Every structure is written in structure tokens, then in C-alpha cells.
Amino acid sequence: MARAAGVSAKTVSRVVSGESNVAPATRDSVLEAALALQFRPNRLARSLRTGGVTTTIGFVVGDLSNPFYAAVAAGVERELARHGMTMLLAATEDDPAAERTVVGALLAERVRGLLLVPTAPDQSYLEAEQRLGTPVVTVDRPAHGLVADSVVLEDARGAHEATTALIDAGHRDIAFLGTSGTRSTQQHRRDGFRSALADAGLAAQPGHDLLGPYDDGLDAAARDLLAGQDRPTAVLTGDNRASASVVRALGTDLSTVAVVGFDDFELADALGISVVAYDAAAMGRQAARCLLDRLGVPADDAETELADVPPRTVLVPTRLERRGSLASTSTP
Amino acid sequence: MARAAGVSAKTVSRVVSGESNVAPATRDSVLEAALALQFRPNRLARSLRTGGVTTTIGFVVGDLSNPFYAAVAAGVERELARHGMTMLLAATEDDPAAERTVVGALLAERVRGLLLVPTAPDQSYLEAEQRLGTPVVTVDRPAHGLVADSVVLEDARGAHEATTALIDAGHRDIAFLGTSGTRSTQQHRRDGFRSALADAGLAAQPGHDLLGPYDDGLDAAARDLLAGQDRPTAVLTGDNRASASVVRALGTDLSTVAVVGFDDFELADALGISVVAYDAAAMGRQAARCLLDRLGVPADDAETELADVPPRTVLVPTRLERRGSLASTSTP
DNA sequence: TTGTAGGCGTTATCAC
DNA sequence: GTGATAACGCCTACAA
Numbered sequence: 001m002a003r004a005a006g007v008s009a010k011t012v013s014r015v016v017s018g019e020s021n022v023a024p025a026t027r028d029s030v031l032e033a034a035l036a037l038q039f040r041p042n043r044l045a046r047s048l049r050t051g052g053v054t055t056t057i058g059f060v061v062g063d064l065s066n067p068f069y070a071a072v073a074a075g076v077e078r079e080l081a082r083h084g085m086t087m088l089l090a091a092t093e094d095d096p097a098a099e100r101t102v103v104g105a106l107l108a109e110r111v112r113g114l115l116l117v118p119t120a121p122d123q124s125y126l127e128a129e130q131r132l133g134t135p136v137v138t139v140d141r142p143a144h145g146l147v148a149d150s151v152v153l154e155d156a157r158g159a160h161e162a163t164t165a166l167i168d169a170g171h172r173d174i175a176f177l178g179t180s181g182t183r184s185t186q187q188h189r190r191d192g193f194r195s196a197l198a199d200a201g202l203a204a205q206p207g208h209d210l211l212g213p214y215d216d217g218l219d220a221a222a223r224d225l226l227a228g229q230d231r232p233t234a235v236l237t238g239d240n241r242a243s244a245s246v247v248r249a250l251g252t253d254l255s256t257v258a259v260v261g262f263d264d265f266e267l268a269d270a271l272g273i274s275v276v277a278y279d280a281a282a283m284g285r286q287a288a289r290c291l292l293d294r295l296g297v298p299a300d301d302a303e304t305e306l307a308d309v310p311p312r313t314v315l316v317p318t319r320l321e322r323r324g325s326l327a328s329t330s331t332p
Numbered sequence: 333m334a335r336a337a338g339v340s341a342k343t344v345s346r347v348v349s350g351e352s353n354v355a356p357a358t359r360d361s362v363l364e365a366a367l368a369l370q371f372r373p374n375r376l377a378r379s380l381r382t383g384g385v386t387t388t389i390g391f392v393v394g395d396l397s398n399p400f401y402a403a404v405a406a407g408v409e410r411e412l413a414r415h416g417m418t419m420l421l422a423a424t425e426d427d428p429a430a431e432r433t434v435v436g437a438l439l440a441e442r443v444r445g446l447l448l449v450p451t452a453p454d455q456s457y458l459e460a461e462q463r464l465g466t467p468v469v470t471v472d473r474p475a476h477g478l479v480a481d482s483v484v485l486e487d488a489r490g491a492h493e494a495t496t497a498l499i500d501a502g503h504r505d506i507a508f509l510g511t512s513g514t515r516s517t518q519q520h521r522r523d524g525f526r527s528a529l530a531d532a533g534l535a536a537q538p539g540h541d542l543l544g545p546y547d548d549g550l551d552a553a554a555r556d557l558l559a560g561q562d563r564p565t566a567v568l569t570g571d572n573r574a575s576a577s578v579v580r581a582l583g584t585d586l587s588t589v590a591v592v593g594f595d596d597f598e599l600a601d602a603l604g605i606s607v608v609a610y611d612a613a614a615m616g617r618q619a620a621r622c623l624l625d626r627l628g629v630p631a632d633d634a635e636t637e638l639a640d641v642p643p644r645t646v647l648v649p650t651r652l653e654r655r656g657s658l659a660s661t662s663t664p
Numbered sequence: 665t666t667g668t669a670g671g672c673g674t675t676a677t678c679a680c
Numbered sequence: 681g682t683g684a685t686a687a688c689g690c691c692t693a694c695a696a
Contacts, residue, residue: 011666014665014666022666048673050672051672
């Protein structure tokens, strides 16, 4: 390519890198030749020379077909693209044993940073990598055995607020249906549920405080909870999957039990179901921003240098979206 | 690293590349040193040396927060991961003008192949790249101005089948609500709708054959369609966004108008809404497989060499998921 | 303003 | 079975 333009490789490099000290005439002829030869600078070679500094970041997600993670990924992609970086996406299929392999594959691609939804019980294996200069930010859940930035929801506060709203609406027998006792988010949401009950001098009825883990049995658990004689007058779900199961269990007859879902979901508004909502895409954007801060890529409204601040935990706020479902015909 | 193991760089290369002609003893000491030093082979350097052959493929999608595209992406990722490849994901935000830039960014990363949901009106700009050896497969829609493999739904057939089912249920005034006249999928679905009506000697009533494009006005369009005096007795939607708008327009009073949605969606079963369903993840898997075929990566059940077959169009089947909504109280 | 030398980590080639 | 050498395409450093 360089020879085709009648200049040295270095001059081509200068042109494509946008360096200033090139004669306009030279620049033009180089650009012309580049166009003719379909020349595209090789970012791989550049990364190699500059010491493995790539423009890709890795995002390890559990299951992309979950709308929540998809929305987070959309936010990540968007924020990265704004800074000329791209997202290498890998999924663990929610298999804890797969996490390390998947992370390894991304690191072998020399990603410049790592975003991770932790699935494995322990992330200490990342410590060495972190020290070698690859920043790690966890999303949705904090890491275990690793000090890292994390972007998480106000799980407990959101659940507390929702539960309190149900209590204020007159409910006394409120149930919680979580999906997985091994997930810290589900635990925190139940904690918020319990503390709100306790604050009102109440407690969950036996069998009305469920945390799973349910794999395929979620629909059945919802049916059991809502079909019995002693069914609760209100339910708070642990996530959008649980919300879907509750709707399936109740059919379209949503007026008999008050429902608040954790996670907003499509049609929740049409069905009049109250939800604990938040901006999932913003979560992704904030996580990406955390990583970019560590990499020294300034934000648009750049003020201070954030590459060396101590590990941060960014709390993403939730808001209770009040819809018809807060009350119900069986309200006492 | 090589020196630490007391061998040459080439021997390390042989070990990590899994070549056979290495003494077991040597191999062990190399692996031991690699473990101790946190050694990770640099795929960038490898790609450089081997001529730009990377293990990443690029997937250009419109909007990841659409559950359909997210599911396709999940399928792509999964199939690629099975063969040790990773997915570089970029989004056009459904902006036709952004497509070329986004594709360019992926090509600069030297992706080995390209999966693309076409958004721009023309993809001929990819022809040179294709000839240079980067295979291109389009997903959901065929390319314009470019001969490439594509994986698409049986849009017309699916819509035809759904419409016929509504006719068979006794409906005569059936409406179609599509979201975008500039999308070939929406056009094909309406074509299927119209041909089914024609086959029965019917035609859509004025204003009951809508194709958009609606950006923010989709909810309003659904309300207008379903609120009037001359509202149809049945509706076929063009996609999941239109289905959501229809449900919002009808509220939970879904019994007054029969609805069939194109695209399955969460809770469609709970709401008793019939849908034209298909396996979106399988679509992604098939698209990835097309690309891998072109790259000479054999399938598990490898039979023939598919790298050089003429461009294929893979049709992904749809199936009508019959639920309560096929009939309605206003059925004639 | 432009060019030359050298090397990033890997692998192909050809020796030993 | 193993190693020395060169080269992939680019950039840093230093000349010219």
C-alpha cells in the first residue's frame, strides 16, 4: 500500500492516524491510493505495537434473551460507541462453571476492560488480571472475593417501598415470590420486603415468603401460591420472570390479588400492574462509564480524573410505578 | 515467558497451539511456567501473523433492546461460542445513515465475517469487502444491491395462515396494523394478509390496512383503529411492537376484538393472544451457521463442504400459535 | 516534511 | 523434538 502511493509506510501511518505534519499534497495522494486499494488500517497490528491496548471491551452476561440483560447490553454498547469502542459480548448461559472460561476467552482477545454480571460464586480469579491493568466492573451484582467497581440497583429500598405501598393500601397478607435464593439481588429484594413488613409490625404468613431457586418450577410455584384457600391478598415478585408467572397463574383476572412486580415489563402498563421500575439501559451506560473512567477516557462533561479513585459502587435508583394493581377486590 | 520455561518461543507456540510434535516432558514444563506466569496467548499477534484471520465475527443489529433482536443475538453468540468464536456487537439504533459507519468500525477490527440486519436502503458498499474474503450474511431481511446469504422468516406465509384462521373463525372485517412501510418484512406480512383475504374473496375495509411508518404514533394508531364505530372484528399485527400497542388500546378487555400478533411475546399465552411464532434464537444460530459454513468451519454433523455453494436464502418457518383470541364476542 | 531502524507476540520455514 | 530467523502491519524514536 505504501509503495502504491509512492511514500513510506510511516507516511501512510501519519495520514491515517491524522497526524498534522504531512504535506497536503502528500496526504491527498495517500488518501487517493488508500481509496483505490480499499485500504483499512489494521487495528490489531496497532494494538500489538501499542502494547495490547485495544478498542474493545468485553461484556459477560448471563442470558441475553432476558430483556433486562438485553437492555443493559444496549446501554453498554451505546456508551462505548460514543467513544469509538466496541463491545465483545459473551454469555455464560447462567452456568456458574462457564464464567471463568468465558472470561478467559474475552481476555485472550485482549479486551481493554471487562464488564461482568457475576454468576460464579467467586471472582477472585480476576485479581491478577486486574493488577495487570484490565479494569473490571460488575453489573447488577457485586463481585465476591474481588474488589471492583460495581453498578447495582437499590434492590432492598425498591422492595421496601413497594411493600410499604401495599401495606398502606390496606394489605396485611402480602407474599414475596423470588426466583433464586443464590442471587444476591433476590436476597436483597426479600430483605426489603421483610423489613417493610417488620416496620409495620407484620410478618409474612407461612409459605408466603418464597425465594426459590426455581428453575422450571416457577409457574407451578406461582400457581400454588395463588390457588390455595389461604392465598395472600397481595404479591411482590422478585423479578420479571416471577411477574410473568404470577400473571399466568392469575390469568386475566388480575383484580383478585394485588400485584407489584420487580422489574418493569412490556405491557405491565396495559395490564395495570404496578412495578418497581428503573432504567436498565442507564445501568449499562453507567457501567460502561465506570470502565471508561478507569481507562482514562474522559466523559463529555469531563471534570476530574477518575482513573485512580477507590472502587466505587454506583447505586441505580428504582421508582415505584403505581398502577391499578396496588388495590384489589379482595383488599380488606 | 519462553525463557522462563527454558525453551524457545516457538516451542511455547507449539504447546499452546496444541501441535503434536512436542515431548511430553517439555510440554509439561511449558504448561507449568505458563500457569505460574499467568500466560495467555495473544490472539491479536496470532491474527497478525496468520494474516488477519481473527476469531471474532461482527453482528450489526438495529436495536438490542427489542426482544426479537436480543433473542437472535443470543442464538448467534451461542453458535459461535460452540466453535471458539466470539461476537462483536454493534447497533445502528435503527438509523440507516449509521449502518455504514458501524460496519466500518467492525471491519477495522478485522472481523472474520459479518452478520447484518440491513437498515440502510443499499448494501452494495459491502461488495468489495465481500470479494476481499469477508463473508456477509443478512438476518431478518435480504440485502439490497448485494448478493449474500440471508436468513429470513416466512413472513408472507405466516401472515397468510393467521389471516386465513381468522376468516375461518368467521371474521370478515379484519385489519392489519404494520409498523413500517419501508421494512420488507412488514410489506411481506401485509402481502400475506392481503392475499389471504383475496383468496376468500374479501378485501380490507378502508383504514383497516395500515403499514406506517409509525415512530411514536403506534399507540395512537392502534387506538384510532380500535376505538372507532367501524372498528374491525379482528386484527393481525405486523410485529411485537404493534401487538403491544393493540393490547394497550384494548386494555384487559381483550374479548371484544380477535387479535393475532406477529412475533410471540412474553405473556401472550397468559393473555390468550394467538400469535405467529417462530424460534428467534434458532434464526440467530442458523445465521451464524451460514457464516461458519462460508468460513469453512464444519458443523458437528459435517457432511459436505459448504464454503463455495451459491448464495443461500434460509427460510425460518413460522407456526400459528392458536389461543383464545382467535374468536371474540363480536364475532359475526 | 519525510524516512529508517527496531520491535510488539506470534507462527512458517527451514535448519539441527 | 527443538530452535533460530524472518515476517505479519503498525508505531515510537530518532534521524535526514
